[in-house]
Amino acid sequence: MRIDVLTLFPRMFEGPMGESIIGKARDKGLLDIRVSNFRDFSDNKHQTVDDYPYGGGAGMLLKVQPIFDNIEAIKQERPEVTPRVILLDPAGKKFDQHMAEEFSKEEQLVFICGHYEGYDERIRTLVTDEVSLGDYVLTGGELGAMVMIDATVRLLPDVLGNNLSAQTDSHSTGLLEHPQYTRPADFRGMKVPEVLTNGNHKLIEEWQTKESLRRTYLRRPDMLAAYELTPQMEKWLAE
Numbered sequence: 001m002r003i004d005v006l007t008l009f010p011r012m013f014e015g016p017m018g019e020s021i022i023g024k025a026r027d028k029g030l031l032d033i034r035v036s037n038f039r040d041f042s043d044n045k046h047q048t049v050d051d052y053p054y055g056g057g058a059g060m061l062l063k064v065q066p067i068f069d070n071i072e073a074i075k076q077e078r079p080e081v082t083p084r085v086i087l088l089d090p091a092g093k094k095f096d097q098h099m100a101e102e103f104s105k106e107e108q109l110v111f112i113c114g115h116y117e118g119y120d121e122r123i124r125t126l127v128t129d130e131v132s133l134g135d136y137v138l139t140g141g142e143l144g145a146m147v148m149i150d151a152t153v154r155l156l157p158d159v160l161g162n163n164l165s166a167q168t169d170s171h172s173t174g175l176l177e178h179p180q181y182t183r184p185a186d187f188r189g190m191k192v193p194e195v196l197t198n199g200n201h202k203l204i205e206e207w208q209t210k211e212s213l214r215r216t217y218l219r220r221p222d223m224l225a226a227y228e229l230t231p232q233m234e235k236w237l238a239e
């Protein structure tokens, strides 16, 4: 997958996008991330990227020209590909696992990270998606883009060591993940549930499903409302 990021602060991406699973995916050639500074595309001699809003109002807006030229340069590199162009905006659609799954199917993603009070409205004509990380305002789109890249890239084939782990995650199945344990079986009197240690796979699976259901019921009733329960699950919930 190819990912381009447009930002005024390219250095913010240097550490986080070079470590751990994302760093390994880049080393393995599964992922090519390019970060560009759209200030470099400003046609103004002072390389300004923001200006006052017409009609007045608080704060500055990002100008349309540098971002247009930067996106056009990116598109010219691979004219055969139509990238998904994502504008980071607290007023956009809220990012979730489903969106990460959609993004992971694309050949190329382009993230536009804003700063200041907002965007010149004409920038929106370039984009396919306007996305928010959540219902709060950040100082800029960079952290949001990094979160979205991380959630998307781990879904790419061969990025996670164990391909099954992405499919069984909390949020992929529609229920939260059940509790898990590793050795020792007894730590300071806190014991691993017996059922997990006795090797009966049918009972283990039943316990895991029940615990997923319990956890989702207690912590995220909103997720449970959207989930299609099996008759057995209905029975457990009624217990």
Ligand code: ADE
Residues within 6 Å of the ligand: 088, 089, 090, 114, 131, 132, 133, 134, 135, 136, 137, 138, 139, 140, 141, 144
């Ligand atoms: N820029 C500022 N706040 C943001 C948010 N919540 N999501 C995406 N981009 C942002």
